[in-house]
Amino acid sequence: MLSLTEKEVDFIATQLLKGMVCFYQIDKKKIHFMPDDEDYFNYDLTPDEEDILDEIDAEPDNFAEFTKMEVPQEHQIMQDFIDRRVKERNLAEDLVNALTKPKSMTAFKFLIDESKYQEDWAEYRKSKYQDWVKEQVDSFNYAEN
Template sequence: MMLTERHIEEIAELLDCGMLCFFHAPTGTIEYHPDPENPYFDPEPWEDLFEKLESDWGNYVRFEKMDSREGFQVMEDFAYSMTDTNFRDKLLDQLSKRKPFQNFKYTIDTSKYRQGWFDFKKKAYIDFVKQQLR
C-alpha cells in the first residue's frame, strides 16, 4: 500500500509533536512513539509496540522528526516569507538571540500571525515527510 495524502498529513502532525513514526506498508497503518533520546522518555508503556516493530521491521518505513537545525530553518523561512517587514525583523531579531525557539514561539503566540505560522509549519512538515519518501 502506498502512502496517501492523509497518511502523509498524519505522519507530519505526529512528527511535529515529537514522535517517531513507522508506516506499515502491507496494512497501511501508522505506528508511533516518543523519541527514546528524550531524557523524559519512559520505554515501559511502549514495549509492546517496540516488539511489534522489531518482529516485522522489513515492512515498516521509518520517519524521523526534524532536528533542531531543520526546525530553526523552518522558523527562519517563515520569517523571511512575511510581508509585514516590521514583524519579519522582529522574528529575525528573536531568532538571533539566546533561546531562539522560545523567543520565536512567544513572539508568534502573541501575534496576529499565529495561524499563519501553524499553516506554514504544517506545510513544511508535509514536505519533510515527502522528502523522506524519496
C-alpha cells in the same frame, strides 16, 4: 514501494509536530506512533509500544520510520517564513533576532503567538512537515532499490 495517502501524510506530519516518532507498518498499512525518546527520556513505554518496538526489531524491513526535522531544518523553515510571509519590518527583525538566541524556537513561538501570523505560521509549518514526510517516503523508497 511505500506510498502514503494525503490523509496518512497529514496524520504523520501532525504526530511529528506533537513530538512523536512514527512507524508505518507496510504489510498492514498501519501507522504506529509514540513519544520520541529524545524528547521524553523519562517516558515509560506502554506494553503496546514495547510490542511494536519488538516487531520493528524482528522485522525492520516491514516498517518505515518517520522522525521530526533536525534543529537546522526547523530554523530554515522559520527563516523562510519570516522572509516570505512577515510584512511588518519590526516583527521580522524581532523574529530574526529570536533565531540567534538560545532557546530560539521558544522565543520565535512566543513572538509568533502574540502576532497576527499565528495561524499562518501553524499552516506553513504543517505544510513543510507534510513535505518532510514525503521526502522521508522518497528516501525510504530509494533505499529499498
